[in-house]
Amino acid sequence: MDSVELKRLLEGVATGSISVENTLERLKHLPFEDLGFANVDHHRKLRQGHPEVIFGQGKSIGQIEKIMIALLDKGNNVLVTRLSEEKGVKLCAHFPDACHHKDAGCITVERQPVEIIGRGTILVISAGTSDIPVAAEAVVTAKIMGNRVEQLFDVGVAGIHRLLARRELLQTATVLVVVAGMEGALPSVVGGLVDRPVIAVPTSVGYGASFGGIAALLGMLNSCASGVTVVNIDNGFGAGYAASLINKAS
Template sequence: MDTIDLQQILLQVQSGRLGIDEALQRLQHLPYENLGFAHVDHHRQLRQGFPEVILAAGKSIEQISAILRSLLQGASQILITRLAPQQAVTLQESFPAAEYHPVSQIMTFGLQEAPDRGRGLILVMSAGTSDIPVAEEALLTARIMGNRVEPIYDVGVAGLHRLLAYQEKLQEASVFIVVAGMEGALPSVVGGLVKRPVIAVPTSVGYGASFGGIAALLGMLNSCASGVAVVNIDNGFGAGYVAALINRRE
């Protein structure tokens, strides 16, 4: 339930068109609904502008379905992250409106109808093709939150001329999400070229001494470029969410 819906209920009660009992029935799941195994936060969209996001990892298909049914009572845009392909097949049997994005393992509801809330372009960049799944998680998160998002993939420092070919696009963007594994150098390079915030995302891509993304994480944390902030390893969702908040008009 968003702010407009809540205002309508209150106005209808004020005018006498809606009785107290019926209004209470509509509001019974606010601020949260207790499912026993989860407290579904129905006030999050009112507080933060976007509904609670379902992290599928570690949850059974029955738990995911129950949380999803609860959220669908009032939310138009819903995001499920880290959803395995077989879980997606099962969910789509009960929720045909769902759209599954296998590269990022994200499921969305209402992606195409997401309202336009962004001030400008969010540019999602990956150092390599192997970083694309995390980059796509960031891209879809920012997009369903109402932003214009474009990708530029496989422009890492092993061939810097590839990045420099996009100079015009780099100057157009309002926020950057830069995803890289290995030594994690790309965010520093981008940060030295642009005047907008850069959100760096280390990935677990790399050989043994990359330590599952720790090398990239430490490299990004030690960036000499100003304006670079860092999220956790493989946390494309977190990067997309922060970028959407930075880019939001209101």
């Protein structure tokens, strides 16, 4: 859509010949910015409620910087996931107001206040300390999307009393993200204790027969606890995003 067409559209709204609803529907698909190596989707927030998130793995520092600048220039807050510590440090040097979440492998730039729009609280649980990087990615994602987030780490089934001691916290959450490697049993346990949605996240943590998280993934997919849904291996971002959508709609 060029400036002439946009002007015609806005004039139609002003005169009443084009409805606001029709205009909104047309604008939902535009615009994007062609950087040569990436098409930055500037209207994703309009369509989905949150700006485009940058997946840092496989991108160069220069590519990430240019995408970040494009998003920031449009007044968006920025989340970059799947960053090595080296990349995170270099990006923070270029963007002094960036926050480096080293444990999550993410950086955020918040130039607009993050408004709390989630109706309840998202609780992120990890089975073990080794699962924290994936859980932390879910925490960072849910927070920048405007949610109150609590976290409960290292409460896996090898010491189930640690989880049961915090049962009141489980009951107060609107949606729970449960992160586990090894055999992936914890989401089933949590799912049997609460009447809220549980998003299970298998991690690649474990010994040989865990097959890089496949054992945990299959265990979670076969959970006998009702209300447990599963995202991909190590996908803390996807779990945090889905939890945010549920929390906003609840």
